[in-house]
Amino acid sequence: MNQDRTKILIHLPFPLKPINTGAKRRIVGILNYFKERNDFFSVDVVASNEFRSKLWDSEQKQEVLKLAERILVYEDEHNLFDFLYSRSQSFYYQKILREQLPVDSRYCTPPGYIKFVKNLVSTEKYNFILINYLEYANLAMDSNSCVAKTLIDMHDLCCEARIARKNISHLKGLKFDYESNLNREINLLNKFDVVLANSHHEMALISSHLSSQKLHLIPHLVEDSNHFLSLASYSSREFKYDLLFVGARYQPNIDGLNFFLTSIFPEIIEEKPDTKLAIAGTVTQSVQIEASLEQNVDCLGYVPDLSDLYLKSRLVICPLLTGSGTKVKLQEAMAYAIPTVTTTTGASGLNLIDGVNALITDEPTVYAHQILRLLKEPELAQKLSEEVAMTFKNHYSNSAVYSKLDQLLGISPS
Numbered sequence: 001m002n003q004d005r006t007k008i009l010i011h012l013p014f015p016l017k018p019i020n021t022g023a024k025r026r027i028v029g030i031l032n033y034f035k036e037r038n039d040f041f042s043v044d045v046v047a048s049n050e051f052r053s054k055l056w057d058s059e060q061k062q063e064v065l066k067l068a069e070r071i072l073v074y075e076d077e078h079n080l081f082d083f084l085y086s087r088s089q090s091f092y093y094q095k096i097l098r099e100q101l102p103v104d105s106r107y108c109t110p111p112g113y114i115k116f117v118k119n120l121v122s123t124e125k126y127n128f129i130l131i132n133y134l135e136y137a138n139l140a141m142d143s144n145s146c147v148a149k150t151l152i153d154m155h156d157l158c159c160e161a162r163i164a165r166k167n168i169s170h171l172k173g174l175k176f177d178y179e180s181n182l183n184r185e186i187n188l189l190n191k192f193d194v195v196l197a198n199s200h201h202e203m204a205l206i207s208s209h210l211s212s213q214k215l216h217l218i219p220h221l222v223e224d225s226n227h228f229l230s231l232a233s234y235s236s237r238e239f240k241y242d243l244l245f246v247g248a249r250y251q252p253n254i255d256g257l258n259f260f261l262t263s264i265f266p267e268i269i270e271e272k273p274d275t276k277l278a279i280a281g282t283v284t285q286s287v288q289i290e291a292s293l294e295q296n297v298d299c300l301g302y303v304p305d306l307s308d309l310y311l312k313s314r315l316v317i318c319p320l321l322t323g324s325g326t327k328v329k330l331q332e333a334m335a336y337a338i339p340t341v342t343t344t345t346g347a348s349g350l351n352l353i354d355g356v357n358a359l360i361t362d363e364p365t366v367y368a369h370q371i372l373r374l375l376k377e378p379e380l381a382q383k384l385s386e387e388v389a390m391t392f393k394n395h396y397s398n399s400a401v402y403s404k405l406d407q408l409l410g411i412s413p414s
Contacts, residue, residue, distance in 0.1 A: 005042040006409070008034065008128045009121065009148075010068070011136055012047045013108075015060040020282060020302055021248045022220065022328030023155055026198065027132060029221025030153070031067035033398075033405055040411045043067075046120060046139075048074040048113050051083035074116040082110035099175040103158045104184045108135040121148060128409070134158040137188050151194040153218075157202045158185050164252050164323045186210070194408065199326040199349025216408055222332050223398045224307075234337055234385035235378075237311055241298070242275045242375055244313035246306065246332070247283040252323035254286045256343075259364075260319040261293065267368040269296055272375060280309060310336040314381065315374055318346035319367065326350060331396055337389035339381045341370050351395050357387035 012027065019025055034043045045068045049056050056073045064071045089107045093099055101107055106114075117139045121129065129140045130151045135158070140150040156164075159182045165171060186209045189195050195210055196218045197203050203217055245260070247253035257279070268275050277297045279287070284299040303309055310316075316333035318340065326349045333340050334350075341359045342352070354360035359370040374381045394400060406413060 005040060006128065006411075007042050007044070007124065007126045008130060009044050009046055009117075009124070009126045010034075010130045011117075011132055011139055012045055012064070013132050013136060015047075015055055016063045017060060018302065018304065021250075022326070023132075025222060025328055026153075026155065026220045028067070029401075030130075031064075033221060033402060035067050036402070037406075037411065037413065040413070041409075043069055044124070044126075045071040046074070046117055047071065048116075051079065072120060074113050079110075079112045082112040085110045094174060097175075098173070099177075100162060100171060102184060103134060103162070103181045104137070104188050105135070106138055108133075109138040114138060131192075134185060134188060137192070141188075141191055149193045150191075151196060152189065152192045153196040153198075154189070154202065155198065157197075157205060160202070160205070168251055190214070200351075201349040216404070218404055218408075219396050219401055220326055220328050220331050221398060221401050222328065222335050222396070231336065232311065234339075235382055239314045240276070240312040241278040241309075242314050243277040243371065244309065244316050244338075245277065245279050245283075245318070246316070246329040247279075247281045249282040249286050250323075252320050252345075253281075253283045255322060256318070256320035256346075257283060257287050259321055260317060260367075261287070261289065261297075263364040264319065264368045264371075265293060265296075267365065268371055269293065271372055275375070278309065278313060280306065306332065307336070310338060313338060315371065316340045317371070318342040320346045321362070331392075334388050334392040334396060337385045337392070339374050339384035340388065341367060341374065343367075351391050352388075357384060357391050359384070 010031070016024055016028055019028060031043070034041045045064050047056055061071050061073070086107050089101065089105055093101050126148045128151060129148045130153065131137055131140050132153050133155055134152065137152055140152070159178055162176055162181070163178065166176065186206060189206070190210060193214065195215050197215060198218065198220055200217065203215065207215060245257055247257065265277065275296055278300055279297065280300045280303045282302055284301050289297050289299065310332065316329065316338045318327055318330050320327065320343055323345055327346050330340060330342060330346060330350060330352070340352070343362050344360060347358060347360045352358040352360065359374070361367050361370060374384070
C-alpha cells in the first residue's frame with residue numbers, strides 16, 4: 001500500500017512550537033490525522049524563512065518531522081528583492097492609501113516564494129496541495145499544476161478576522177472596506193478545488209457563494225490519542241479552580257477578559273467571595289488585575305499541557321464580545337466535558353445551545369448569575385457536562401472529524 005500513497009504538500013505559515021494558539025492546534029491536529037493515516041498518505045511540508053528572521057531553525061524543523069516526512073524551507077531571509085516587494089505593497093496601501101492590505105494581497109507570497117513552491121510542485125507531482133490561510137492562497141494559484149487538487153484551510157474568514165483585529169496598534173486608523181474585500185476573498189476561494197471552514201457561522205456567511213461540493217466543514221481536532229482513556233467523570237473530579245479562562249494575547253481575548261473582570265467578576269465575588277479564577281495563556285501579559293481581585297485570580301501564563309488544568313476547573317468561561325472563527329478554548333472545554341458560560345460571539349460556529357449544553361448570554365448581570373447557578377447547583381453542572389460531552393463525541397471528536405477527512409480525501413480505512 002505504501003507504494004501507492006497519495007502525495008500531499010502542506011504549507012505551514014509559522015513554526016509549530018510552542019502550541020499557544022488555536023491556529024497552531026488546528027494545524028497540528030490536521031498533521032496528526034495524516035500521521036494516523038500514514039498507510040495512505042505521504043506528507044511534505046513547505047515553509048518560508050522571512051527576511052533576516054530564522055523562524056525555521058533545526059529545532060522547529062525537527063518538530064515538523066515528527067509529523068511529516070520532509071520539510072522544505074524557502075530561505076527568504078537572504079532575498080532582498082522579496083523583502084522589498086512585500087514592503088512596497090505594505091507601504092503603498094498602509095502609508096499612502098491609509099487602508100489595510102487587500103485580503104488577496106501578495107504581501108505574504110513574494111515572487112521568490114511562489115517560484116520555489118511552483119518548482120516543487122512541478123518536480124514532485126503532488127496529488128494534493130493544502131494551503132493554510134487565504135493570505136498564502138497564491139502559492140497554489142501560481143503552481144500551474146494540472147495534477148494536484150488544491151485545498152485551502154481558511155481558519156477564519158479573512159474579512160471577519162480583519163474586523164476583529166481592527167484595534168491592533170499597526171491597524172488602528174486604517175480603512176477596511178468589508179464588502180469589496182469579502183468579494184475578493186470569495187473570488188480567491190473559488191479558485192480552489194476544496195475550501196475548509198471550521199465553523200457553522202462562516203459556512204453560513206459564504207455558503208451561497210461557493211458550491212456545496214467545494215465548501216466543507218472540518219472542525220478543529222483537539223483530542224489527543226489517549227484522551228478518553230484518561231478522562232475522569234465530572235462528578236468524580238477534584239477541583240482547584242472554580243473558573244478557567246484560556247487565551248492567547250489576541251485583542252478579542254484581551255477585551256473579553258477585561259469585560260469579565262470589570263463587569264462580571266466583582267458581582268460573583270460579592271456573593272461568593274471564595275471564587276477562584278485561573279487565567280492561562282499569553283493573554284495574561286496584557287491584562288491588569290485590580291488589587292481587590294488579586295486573591296481570587298491566578299495568572300498562570302503559558303501552560304504547555306492544559307489537560308490537568310481543565311480537569312481541575314469547575315467551569316470554563318468565554319466572555320468574548322468580538323472575534324471570528326471557532327473558539328478552540330470552547331472545543332477543548334467540550335472535550336473535557338466542562339460546563340461553559342459564554343457569549344453569543346463565543347458560542348458562534350459551534351453546536352452550543354443555551355440551556356442545553358451551555359449557558360449563553362451577553363448581559364453582564366445574567367452572566368454572573370449563570371456562573372453562580374452552576375457553582376451552587378452541582379446537579380445542573382453535571383447535566384451540562386453530560387450534554388456537552390455527547391455533543392463533542394458526535395461532532396468534534398477525532399473519530400467524527402477523521403471520518404469527514406477520509407471521505408473528502410477519498411480513502412476508506414478498515
